[in-house]
Amino acid sequence: MEGIIRLEEYKIHCILGAHAYEREEEQEILLNVEMRTNFLECAQTDSIVDTIDYTHVAQICRDLAHTRRYHLLETFAYEAVHALMEEFAPISVKVSLKKKNALPLAQAAVVELELFK
Numbered sequence: 001m002e003g004i005i006r007l008e009e010y011k012i013h014c015i016l017g018a019h020a021y022e023r024e025e026e027q028e029i030l031l032n033v034e035m036r037t038n039f040l041e042c043a044q045t046d047s048i049v050d051t052i053d054y055t056h057v058a059q060i061c062r063d064l065a066h067t068r069r070y071h072l073l074e075t076f077a078y079e080a081v082h083a084l085m086e087e088f089a090p091i092s093v094k095v096s097l098k099k100k101n102a103l104p105l106a107q108a109a110v111v112e113l114e115l116f117k
Helices: 040-045 054-067 073-088
Strands: 002-014 027-038 092-099 109-116
Touching: 002 054, 027 054, 027 073, 054 073, 073 092, 073 109
Parallel strands: none
Antiparallel strands: 002 027, 027 092, 092 109
16 A cells, blocks of 8 residues: 655755855755655554654755755755665655745746655
């Protein structure tokens, strides 16, 4: 029985950007994560140890953002999907990152990356 665990618009404040002005102060990045996994065991045991703990998912991504000061959203997305796949071994992981202040006339710049087992 496959299901999806999702984080929506998790706020991370970090240094992320290729331009010099983006390297001076932290900015808000919105993180979306979608992980497809098997729910059969956790549905039967009702135990967090048998599923993907979304607080751990958020911590992994937040730690990546704070450990490295990425120049590109693409690099952050790449490292996040690989770290999540390695930690949880889900069927698939999709990471979407939104940088709201990237362009004055756009709502956000968005990068999305998906990795399958």
